[in-house]
Ligand SMILES: [Zn+2]
């Protein structure tokens with residue numbers, strides 16, 4: 001290759017900073033007596049998931065990298081690595097992150113990888129490191145293809161992706177309430193991302209942003225954290241294990257069991273793999289829409305409030321009367 | 324970054340943080356009362372109407388009877404996990420009962436019960 005481009009692996013270099021920040025947050029919580037909670041086994045599991053994520057990058061990263069280099073061979077475009085191009089790449093890669101993350105919550109195949117990031121009932125800086133080991137198997141690297149075909153060098157794209165992940169580290173905290181108003185309106189913040197980690201009906205499928213919250217506002221998935229609806233962290237069906245292997249693979253195993261059970265049609269099997277999480281062929285499980293609907297049946301006054309906008313302020317029967 | 328340095332940082336960091344959390348008392352299991360067990364069940368399963376709650380003497384587990392069936396709530400670190408007793412086995416254990424679920428994300432739990440509780444729980448779990 002004549003155009004050798006190399007960028008540092010930002011995530012690895014950030015490891016000392018991660019450790020220092022976790023210690024600082026823990027100290028802050030201990031001294032102040034508020035701003036989050038830590039539990040030994042939960043934190044250790046999260047840290048091991050983070051280490052495993054780096055290791056899986058060593059083992060499987062070459063697959064995505066080979067794919068990106070192949071795209072780079074076939075594209076006639078080369079935007080170079082000037083500062084404005086790096087900034088543009090960072091912004092566009094953040095848009096890429098938004099969609100990968102949104103797919104991660106709406107397609108079970110991708111959710112099987114992403115679910116473990118949400119599997120803790122805690123929310124502190126170690127939760128940020130609870131990362132997937134199985135991202136390669138989601139094939140979500142294809143979402144980066146347009147960037148490389150447009151002429152952004154793979155090394156630059158991966159560098160921007162690393163910076164994106166590092167940015168998201170500090171927002172996994174309860175120690176920070178709200179940032180200044182201008183910042184909250186443009187950037188992803190602890191407050192916005194706390195809502196993303198909520199299992200409350202209101203917060204399901206919201207705030208997919210990586211760095212810029214504007215994507216959620218553009219694509220209609222933004223839900224601000226509500227003071228009167230405290231975020232309950234974790235999964236709709238919380239897992240009962242700290243075993244990293246179970247954390248990493250439980251949804252893949254569940255998907256396999258669902259899709260291979262006897263007596264299903266092919267389309268039902270496919271739906272178990274690719275429909276939104278919560279799909280079931282016999283209606284025995286709830287999707288996030290059904291969970292929201294059931295919540296509104298119990299709490300009708302939440303109708304039309306943030307996170308429930310897709311449901312009419314007026315229940316269907318009053319609407320029928322008006323028509 | 325050289326691999327050796329990265330390994331030392333990762334292993335040292337995890338070990339150090341683990342030790343720090345354990346020595347500052349962050350390893351204790353959640354202790355349930357009737358009230359908190361009921362609240363936690365409602366948090367996990369907002370659709371359920373709870374009839375009654377039986378907390379084990381060590382406070383680490385509770386049998387929750389609801390209008391749609393019985394469930395088990397147990398402490399997982401500082402939090403709890405709940406499962407409806409549908410696809411499960413329970414076997415005698417020297418300290419109580421061992422519940423096993425056919426669920427890779429939640430394989431099972433040993434619930435500590437004394438002799439009196441053991442009979443009571445058995446009675447509660449029997450289909451009426
Ligand atoms: Zn997510």
Ligand SMILES: [Zn+2]
Pocket residue numbers: 117128172193197
């Ligand atoms: Zn997160």
